Structure formats: structure tokens, C-alpha cells
Amino acid sequence: MNEGIPLGVSSCLLGNPVRYDGGHQRDRYITDTLAPYFFFVPVCPEVESGLPVPRETMRLVAAEGEPVRLITSRTAQDLTEQMESWCRQRVEELASEELCGFIFKKDSPSSGLHRVKLYHPSGQSSRREGRGLFAEAFVGRFPLIPVEEEGRLHDAHLRENFIERVFALKRWRDFLSEDPDYRALIQFHTAQKLLMMAHDPSKYQAMGRLVAQGKEVPRDELLNTYGRLYLQALQSFATVKKNTNVLQHILGYFREHLTSDEKAELLEILEDYRAHQVPITVPLTLVKHYIRKYGIAYLQGQVYLSPHPAELMLRNHV
Ligand code: SF4
Structure with a gap:
């Protein structure tokens, strides 16, 4: 092998x-x-x-x-x-x-x-x-x-986008190799949500509609169509604007848990990222810390937080 x-x-x-x-x-x-x-x-x-x-x-x-x-x-x-x-x-x-x-x-x-x-x-x-x-x-x-x-x-942006798509295709192929049923597709789709929102929110909505009607669609057709939408969505770049929207969406999950100091610090860092003053690793590191600290299970399962090995340091310059 x-x-x-x-x-x-x-x-x-x-x-x-x-x-x-x-x-x-x-x-x-x-x-x-x-x-x-x-x-x-x-x-x-x-x-x-x-x-x-x-x-x-x-x-x-x-x-x-x-x-x-x-x-x-x-x-x-x-x-x-x-x-x-x-x-x-x-x-x-x-x-x-x-x-x-x-x-x-x-x-x-x-x-x-x-x-x-x-x-x-x-x-x-x-x-x-x-x-x-x-x-x-x-x-x-x-x-x-x-x-x-x-x-x-x-180019750091092209590199990150390319490697992210490579890992995404591998994830999809591994998923298919497990002979997935409808329930497994829902789980897969749930875990990709934030990643899709960072790339192509309208394709993500189309994927959601497809999954919602999934029981009425023959399994192979469902998987083929879903896989095509998934890979096409990743062809759109994850921009600072779209990432900022995703990070704000994430913030909504633990906003009530944060102290006012924690909230102020996170919002300040998000603004620095939005203004291109820090790379995405800065807000992401803090976000991951709060996800762990407050045990937000839904977010812990999101591929967006770690779409490729951290050792490749692909997000340090984007
Ligand atoms: S792989 Fe072969 S054909 Fe392609 S650029 Fe290299 S030497 Fe040329």
C-alpha cells in the first residue's frame, strides 16, 4: 500500500x-x-x-x-x-x-x-x-x-486554497469508500458547513436543499450531485470577507459564555483580521481556545477549524 x-x-x-x-x-x-x-x-x-x-x-x-x-x-x-x-x-x-x-x-x-x-x-x-x-x-x-x-x-493564498481542496477531495473519497447511507451524508454535510460558508455560501445552500430532499433521490445520483457541488464550492476562494462572516457566525455559538473582556478581545482581533492586519490563524487560535474551554460540541466537529495539517502552516499568511 x-x-x-x-x-x-x-x-x-x-x-x-x-x-x-x-x-x-x-x-x-x-x-x-x-x-x-x-x-x-x-x-x-x-x-x-x-x-x-x-x-x-x-x-x-x-x-x-x-x-x-x-x-x-x-x-x-x-x-x-x-x-x-x-x-x-x-x-x-x-x-x-x-x-x-x-x-x-x-x-x-x-x-x-x-x-x-x-x-x-x-x-x-x-x-x-x-x-x-x-x-x-x-x-x-x-x-x-x-x-x-x-x-x-x-503565493500563500493560492497555496492554501489548493492544498485545502486536495485534502477536501481526499475526505470526500474516504467518505465514499465507506459506502455511506443517507444518515452518513447528513453527518458529512453538517461537518462541512462552515468550510462551505467560507468558500461559496450559495453552493452550500444548494447542497443543503439537495440533502433535505435526499430520501427521494436515488443514492448514487444523490452522492454524485452532492460531491460535484462540494468540489465546485471549494473552487471559489475563501476571502477575508467570507472568513470574517464565518468567524462572526462561530462567535454566535459562545457569545453568552464569554466575559465582557473576552468578548471585547475577540471582537478586536476579528476587526484586525478583517482589516488585513493579522492572518486568520490569530482569530482562529482564540476561537478554538473558547470552543475547547466552553465545550461547544457542534463547533468541535467543524472541518473548517482544521481542514489540513497545522504543521503545513498554510494559514499563517492568509
Ligand atoms: S514534466 Fe517533462 S514535459 Fe513536463 S515540464 Fe517537466 S520535463 Fe517538461
């Missing part, structure tokens, strides 16, 4: 020497910080589709509105069919890996997810509008699996 959450990663980011020049692009955040929690599934589209190391560089080429081609830079060989045919087969293989996310190598014509250079056939100009062919195939086949690029993971 492989330990950890299955996470696809562009192979060169793991330190494998698969780049066109025989080098790698090891990313220490992935190989050092994330490694204890994940089981990495490396993918190098260029090598796995049959290209050698070292090899000629390649790029995406298309005139405005024309299909994108993958062309080698010096000899102008068209590798599009070879790559696309391999992509179709590889994404089907990956379906059985139960990946909970994928980290792509930025800027690559095969692996880049966002703003990859797309060259005009004349070679005279480029625009940052492309997506690597494998990244395109992956996103098309698995629209609900969280995806990111290693470069964007240096």
Missing part, C-alpha cells in the same frame, strides 16, 4: 532528470514540505510519449482562432498527434490512481497550466494564452480535481 494522499506532479519538479537538457527543476516545497503527507505520481509527458533526453525544445504554435500545435523549435517537427494520442491514453490510466490533485510545471508547452507562451506561426510574436497539451487533457478529463502550478504555490 502506498502511504499518503495521491498527488500527480510534473516529474521534473520531483528532481527527476527528464528536462530537454537532461536537468531537473526540483521544487523544495513539494519534495520537502509536502512529501510527508503525499504519495507522488510523477508524469513527464515528453519523455513518456517517447521523446529522448536530451531533446530539442518545443513550443506551442497557433494563429488566432486556429488549433494549437506542438512544434519543435529548431527543426519545426510537429509533435501534436504523438503528444495528444499519448495524453488520451495517460489520462485514462491516471483515472485509476485516485489522484486528489496535480501540480504542473509552469511555462511548459506540455505541462504548463496557465499563460503558456503561444507563438504565432511566423515566429515573430507570442502571447501568454496557452496551456500545455497534457495539462489541457488532464483538466478536460478531471474537471473537479484541484490543479496548480509550482510557481503559483509560492
Whole structure:
């Protein structure tokens, strides 16, 4: 058995020497910080589709509105069919890996997810509008699996959002593996409430309506629809404004227990967070303290309070 959450990663980011020049692009955040929690599934589209190391560089080429081609830079060989045919087969293989996310190598014509250079056939100009062919195939086949690029993971907000979604997908898959009944879905839904409110309150309401009518919906259809809404809701970012609403909602559960000093301190910290003066860990630490102190069982079960391991320190800068 492989330990950890299955996470696809562009192979060169793991330190494998698969780049066109025989080098790698090891990313220490992935190989050092994330490694204890994940089981990495490396993918190098260029090598796995049959290209050698070292090899000629390649790029995406298309005139405005024309299909994108993958062309080698010096000899102008068209590798599009070879790559696309391999992509179709590889994404089907990956379906059985139960990946909970994928980290792509930025800027690559095969692996880049966002703003990859797309060259005009004349070679005279480029625009940052492309997506690597494998990244395109992956996103098309698995629209609900969280995806990111290693470069964007240096941004604290993007990083926190991505990892939170990865852990959420793992939670959902674990839940499904237990052959859940309607009662179990209600429990799952209850525990996700605050997390959903922090991401997408309107999707959360739709999920609530679905669960309320759940007994009239065939079980598989109910779980499929719920899972889709759950993962789509997490695609919306948890902003400071939405988090502040959630924290105020939490406060409502123990407002009567707090002394006037405790209440004043908590409100002051909430205001500091709302004004972007402290990260969310500051109000959350105090909130968790009061939840423990006053034994608020409902809140203790909320995933929102600990959606991923604290050791990853993802909330220290958001
Ligand atoms: S960017 Fe993608 S295709 Fe290029 S070496 Fe890395 S894994 Fe392979």
C-alpha cells in the first residue's frame, strides 16, 4: 500500500532528470514540505510519449482562432498527434490512481497550466494564452480535481486554497469508500458547513436543499450531485470577507459564555483580521481556545477549524 494522499506532479519538479537538457527543476516545497503527507505520481509527458533526453525544445504554435500545435523549435517537427494520442491514453490510466490533485510545471508547452507562451506561426510574436497539451487533457478529463502550478504555490493564498481542496477531495473519497447511507451524508454535510460558508455560501445552500430532499433521490445520483457541488464550492476562494462572516457566525455559538473582556478581545482581533492586519490563524487560535474551554460540541466537529495539517502552516499568511 502506498502511504499518503495521491498527488500527480510534473516529474521534473520531483528532481527527476527528464528536462530537454537532461536537468531537473526540483521544487523544495513539494519534495520537502509536502512529501510527508503525499504519495507522488510523477508524469513527464515528453519523455513518456517517447521523446529522448536530451531533446530539442518545443513550443506551442497557433494563429488566432486556429488549433494549437506542438512544434519543435529548431527543426519545426510537429509533435501534436504523438503528444495528444499519448495524453488520451495517460489520462485514462491516471483515472485509476485516485489522484486528489496535480501540480504542473509552469511555462511548459506540455505541462504548463496557465499563460503558456503561444507563438504565432511566423515566429515573430507570442502571447501568454496557452496551456500545455497534457495539462489541457488532464483538466478536460478531471474537471473537479484541484490543479496548480509550482510557481503559483509560492503565493500563500493560492497555496492554501489548493492544498485545502486536495485534502477536501481526499475526505470526500474516504467518505465514499465507506459506502455511506443517507444518515452518513447528513453527518458529512453538517461537518462541512462552515468550510462551505467560507468558500461559496450559495453552493452550500444548494447542497443543503439537495440533502433535505435526499430520501427521494436515488443514492448514487444523490452522492454524485452532492460531491460535484462540494468540489465546485471549494473552487471559489475563501476571502477575508467570507472568513470574517464565518468567524462572526462561530462567535454566535459562545457569545453568552464569554466575559465582557473576552468578548471585547475577540471582537478586536476579528476587526484586525478583517482589516488585513493579522492572518486568520490569530482569530482562529482564540476561537478554538473558547470552543475547547466552553465545550461547544457542534463547533468541535467543524472541518473548517482544521481542514489540513497545522504543521503545513498554510494559514499563517492568509
Ligand atoms: S515540464 Fe513536463 S514535459 Fe517538461 S520535463 Fe517537466 S514534466 Fe517533462
